Amino acid sequence: MTNAGAAAGITALTGLVGPGITGATPDRPLKDPEVSPAGAPTTTTHLSAEQSAVHRALVDEWNPRLEGKTAEEILDWVNTYVTGTVAVTMSMQDTVLAELVQDRVHDADLVFLDTGYHFDETYEVARKVDERYRLPLKTVEPVLTVAEQDREYGANLYRSNPTACCRMRKVEPLARMLNPYEAWISGVKRVDSELRKNTPVLDVDRTGRLKINPIVAWTDQDVEDYIEEHDLIINPLTRQGYPSIGCATCTLPVAPGEDPRSGRWAGSTKTECGLHL
Numbered sequence: 001m002t003n004a005g006a007a008a009g010i011t012a013l014t015g016l017v018g019p020g021i022t023g024a025t026p027d028r029p030l031k032d033p034e035v036s037p038a039g040a041p042t043t044t045t046h047l048s049a050e051q052s053a054v055h056r057a058l059v060d061e062w063n064p065r066l067e068g069k070t071a072e073e074i075l076d077w078v079n080t081y082v083t084g085t086v087a088v089t090m091s092m093q094d095t096v097l098a099e100l101v102q103d104r105v106h107d108a109d110l111v112f113l114d115t116g117y118h119f120d121e122t123y124e125v126a127r128k129v130d131e132r133y134r135l136p137l138k139t140v141e142p143v144l145t146v147a148e149q150d151r152e153y154g155a156n157l158y159r160s161n162p163t164a165c166c167r168m169r170k171v172e173p174l175a176r177m178l179n180p181y182e183a184w185i186s187g188v189k190r191v192d193s194e195l196r197k198n199t200p201v202l203d204v205d206r207t208g209r210l211k212i213n214p215i216v217a218w219t220d221q222d223v224e225d226y227i228e229e230h231d232l233i234i235n236p237l238t239r240q241g242y243p244s245i246g247c248a249t250c251t252l253p254v255a256p257g258e259d260p261r262s263g264r265w266a267g268s269t270k271t272e273c274g275l276h277l
């Protein structure tokens with residue numbers, strides 16, 4: 001693990017305070033973290049009522065029929081039934097979705113949320129993904145750089161208010177990014193957490209877009225097997241005690257046998273960034 005920010009994050013979420021909280025008084029008042037920076041939408045435009053209704057009908061009809069199907073079969077269904085371009089969200093923890101989608105869904109973009117806080121290893125995986133796959137890789141960034149956010153809201157907001165930080169650096173950029181798409185594919189798995197254990201294969205999000213979870217029934221071992229069988233790009237952190245990788249500032253290694261996601265926002269009650277709620 002080579003991101004220096006990670007070390008700072010380890011102290012942050014175990015209750016210690018950092019320079020942004022106790023440091024010098026800023027020369028102007030800090031902004032309220034509940035108020036996002038101006039200049040960009042914070043939500044996704046709703047699809048039309050007609051299109052939303054079409055998606056709901058697809059979910060009602062096909063969810064029971066796709067349950068138990070393979071990820072490949074689910075993606076073949078996407079290619080047949082979804083019109084328009086599909087966004088494939090990539091955490092760069094692994095590249096399973098890119099591999100699965102590439103030859104099955106012909107109109108798809110890979111999307112990487114660059115929070116500005118990722119591990120160097122994660123950025124390197126993103127670079128290799130761009131080289132290896134034909135699908136366009138679109139990088140989505142928050143309105144503010146990390147330095148600008150520190151200046152506007154106080155240094156290291158992830159320490160004092162990780163929910164606001166995730167909202168401004170993940171949830172809202174994803175919401176803006178989804179505007180041109182009618183569907184998105186995620187790598188959520190039911191085994192990820194208690195909160196995700198009932199995730200369906202197909203869903204309709206709050207904006208009427210289809211959300212497709214092709215590997216929802218996979219186990220962590222299934223992911224490992226697929227990576228090996230297809231010689232996928234490896235994020236080296238997954239071999240160094242990081243089974244679930246988010247921002248370097250908010251991810252700790254996990255001991256063997258521990259809950260794989262327990263290293264995310266460790267020491268706080270936060271378990272989700274909000275992208276999949």
Ligand code: SF4
Pocket residue numbers: 115117157158161162163165166167169170246247249250273
């Ligand atoms: S995980 Fe969320 S709180 Fe932590 S740095 Fe990333 S965006 Fe901020």
